[in-house]
Amino acid sequence: MDKQAVGARSSRILGRLWERRVPEQPEAGGEEAEMAGEALAVVDQVEEESEEAGPSTSQGGLRRKMDSGGPPTEESPRKRSRGTSSSVYERLFLMGEGSDVQIRALGEVWNLHKVYLCQSGYFASMFSGAWREATMNTIDLQMPDENIDREALHEALSSLYQSSVLIPPRRVVSILATASMLQLDELIQECGEVMKDTVSVHTVCSYYHSAESYGLPNIKTVCFQWLLDNLMTYHNEELLLRQLSPDIMKELIASSELLVMDVEMDVYSMLKKWMYLQLQPAWNGSRRALLPHANLWLARSKRESGGTPFLETQEGGVFVPVFQHLRLAYIICDLPSARIIDQDALIPPAWLTPVYKDQWLALVRAEQSKGVGPTDVHVPNCPRNSMRCGHHLPREMRCSWRWAGFNFGWDLVVCYANQRIIFKRSAKNKSHGLGVSLLWQRKVAFRLCVVSLDTTGRATFRKGTEYQVLSLGRDEELEIMNLENQDVAFPIYVACNFLYVPREGRTPE
Template identity: 75%
Template sequence: MFSGAWRETTMNTIELQMPDKNIDREALHEAFGSLYGDAVLIPPSRVISILATASMLQLEELIQQCGEVMKETVSAQTVCGYYYSAENYGLESVRTMCLEWLLDNLMTQRNEELLREVSQDLMKELIASSELLVIEVEMDVYTTLKKWMFLQLQPAWRGPRRALLPDADAWFARHRRELEGAPFLDTEQGRAFVPVFQQLRLAYIICDLPSARIIDQDSLIPATWLTPVYKEQWLALLRAEQTRELGPAEVCVSSFQGSSMRCGGQLRRDEQCSWRWAGFNFGWDLVVCYTNRRIIFRRSALNKSCGLGVSLLWQRKVAFRLRLASLDKAGRAVFRKDTEYQMLSLRKDQELEIVNLEGQDVVFPMYITCNFLYLPPEGHCQE
């Protein structure tokens, strides 16, 4: 180009049009320099630009080096940028790692900047996943989505963290009044968010009265979504009460992943405690206990009432999976333990050890998250 019969031969300055906005002059300098040196220093702040340049020039070693830097520096500040870049430039292992980080941290880190950066497609994938580490119950997933949607619509919002949810509620309430009560997801502004909110597992929200009231009051979700769910849950309750169904006969992984109840909690320190999740499967009296580094499921039929007669069935069956995770300050998992998908059958006051952590290098605080499926799905289960 510089010595042949080309226009550039006689030009003092040559302007190159880069096909990728992530490529800049400094990144080109680093990429070309890598051809003449054994090592390239890649700061996390520059890794995306250098990766884009290396991908354009097909410098495989530099691409892999960028991938390693990204894996070592995933955090709330970098994860979304890394995820989108890994998708664009074909680093599947980095994409998988970022997705796992987000599934672990979306609900555990109250970070409005992180919520701003999560795209609609990425949020849809996260909310649809049974791997999502849910703190408390499905209603908390809805609350997170409400804050996320507000930040997507009002990216300039700046305020104290405690004001985010009240400000979001006030903003949606004002729109509700202006639109004379029309559900927000039915409006022009709201339609873009429909695919994300459709991933909510509404059956586990409407079974709790305070949560059902909030859903109705917010009027984000159209009644046409909720009415069939109320009908399904009412019929499921009647089946459980009047046919004395004990629960699923086998673990159907496809149904489990798509429709199981997601719930979780945090063990702040290594001390005995127990809890139950509100609204769990028509008041099943299942108590989760942590004691002596063991996690135990216990039926406590003679304990305080859960409010529904089905809890008095002599035997109950449930499909479940339990996962444990400890995260460092950057949100990376430093301890993880999962059970397989299992069937559990408990009689009144019976208990069963689910996980034994004796002799393992457990790090506290530790998150415990469970997936439960009590009632069998309608129709035949296909894996």
């Protein structure tokens, strides 16, 4: 970078300083102008020496990449260009030549320049107006945030001087916290880009909380979507479940975007494992042993409490808001699942009794009402009440499946063949009991989504439908999604939301 570019950049800094000058205190503006002139003289001297010495080397950046599911490496920290030579960074920041202010914090001392520090909103406010620090040569900074450490503060301050900033993923939260305190908007934005690119099982929870704390709603959304996609699909579920707080888990379980594998009962089983790990953080065992150990622990708790449902005990109270978002109506429709719920004595009977009543009445209406159902469905009600279910396809192949628990006259078969997903109503097999109705037509509101995830859990493909009403007669089929000419990588996850549409008409007397 040449001297002319440095001069232009410094002029912009001076312009900002003059704009911040308080009108009632003209002497403050004079001091700032004098201070800026001295600093620019040092910059000119450094640049002239740099030109005589020839081109200088700047800090090199390594590529940032992710392992397959492993922690983010430091091979590619984010590099941010600013347009300042390495000589300015080395002579002014590292060596402190021409310093007019000393910053002390976290046991470290930096000899710096107000004209550069004023690029920070924090220091710009401090050095202008009637603040005591405006006339001080030594400033002691207090760190209000435990995420800020000496290394992060050094990197944040250096960003005001050097031509590039390296942001390793393992350091991004600390640098973000420091940039937020110092009001370094550009550095905050770069931290967000690093976080967006490196979301994984090792970083997602810390990124989520940091994005919430430091005002990065887009990063919070990215992290939450990653959790929705991976909560029930990630191969190392124990690692993920240990990190999730009750507050995050409550939001995930409440969402109809949750990628459920296979049916709602599997959400209940996952929550048992999560709750066990929250209560027994020292547990160490295999993935297959986790649910049996959780069941044994619940059985022992049931005996010790005299049969009191665990969620009604003092220890279980913290988990109540999470389990309240289970969609119990789609669990008790399956007999084996209903028996497990009863055996665990985890859910209070007061939660289950109204659900059983509502489901029984809905079933009776489905079998005895006349008509085929309303033509319009209020879609906003679908996400909150819909049945969530999904299926995993490891490779391209012809297959079909059913989801247990979705009854009321449907024997709905889902088929995948030739890159097409087809819904088919089959009434040939009468052995499914309530799963098959002899009535000629049923209606259901549904939404379907196909997702492909890479080894770090990031979605590489996503295609979905809006909520729509499906009406099928016996043995009728309908193509729901065509994936031809789509960039789909297996394995894929097929996720559905269903909502039974009650039939119109009076119940026969």
